[in-house]
Amino acid sequence: xxxxxxxxxxxxxxxxxxxxxxxxxxxxxxxxxxxxxxxxxxxxxxxxxxxxxxxxxxxxxxxxxxxxxxxxxxxxxxxxxxxxxxxxxxxxxxxxxxxxxxxxxxxxxxxxx
Amino acid sequence: xxxxxxxxxxxxxxxxxxxxxxxxxxxxxxxxxxxxxxxxxxxxxxxxxxxxxxxxxxxxxxxxxxxxxxxxxxxxxxxxxxxxxxxxxxxxxxxxxxxxxxxxxxxxxxxxx
Numbered sequence: 001x002x003x004x005x006x007x008x009x010x011x012x013x014x015x016x017x018x019x020x021x022x023x024x025x026x027x028x029x030x031x032x033x034x035x036x037x038x039x040x041x042x043x044x045x046x047x048x049x050x051x052x053x054x055x056x057x058x059x060x061x062x063x064x065x066x067x068x069x070x071x072x073x074x075x076x077x078x079x080x081x082x083x084x085x086x087x088x089x090x091x092x093x094x095x096x097x098x099x100x101x102x103x104x105x106x107x108x109x110x111x112x113x
Numbered sequence: 114x115x116x117x118x119x120x121x122x123x124x125x126x127x128x129x130x131x132x133x134x135x136x137x138x139x140x141x142x143x144x145x146x147x148x149x150x151x152x153x154x155x156x157x158x159x160x161x162x163x164x165x166x167x168x169x170x171x172x173x174x175x176x177x178x179x180x181x182x183x184x185x186x187x188x189x190x191x192x193x194x195x196x197x198x199x200x201x202x203x204x205x206x207x208x209x210x211x212x213x214x215x216x217x218x219x220x221x222x223x224x225x226x
Binding site: 004006040041042043044045056101102105 | 158
């Protein structure tokens with residue numbers, strides 16, 4: 001495993017449905033981040049884990065969003081009752097301790113119809 | 114709070130000419146600065162970073178960036194552009210008091226043959 005893997009690559013869902021995305025970070029990286037990117041914008045920070053602990057959440061992460069990293073390895077991001085405004089690319093990244101940069105996955109593109 | 118500004122939405126250059134993609138930042142502590150590149154429907158790829166030391170940082174694919182503390186800038190440069198450099202470029206910053214990385218809105222670089 002040489003990179004960050006995200007699954008699925010694409011997801012089309014109807015408004016109101018729940019969706020779950022998975023991220024598998026680089027195995028030795030203890031930090032994992034979720035970002036959201038909409039068209040024409042830079043990635044926006046959503047949340048951050050150090051090992052299994054969720055240490056920081058953005059105000060962008062409404063109560064419909066929940067993220068977990070149960071064993072400090074892979075992470076899931078769930079969106080409940082999806083809305084059209086949730087349509088975006090959801091990016092996962094991992095790193096070792098700061099000040100180093102992140103390694104990003106290829107992202108999950110969500111389309112809510 | 115940390116922030117990044119990329120003043121140009123679009124940069125066009127001819128192949129073989131030098132290119133510059135501009136970035137300015139704002140942080141409360143010492144800045145850690147990064148450049149990433151994104152190709153269509155892909156995640157972000159790391160190009161280079163400035164943590165400390167020499168103000169001129171060399172990165173992947175012949176890119177370099179110059180940290181200028183007085184101007185709070187971290188412009189990305191390349192002496193001779195290639196058509197394959199055409200992509201979306203993001204500047205990012207984090208400071209030593211925060212765990213998350215903040216991205217600029219991105220600059221689309223187009224290199225014409």
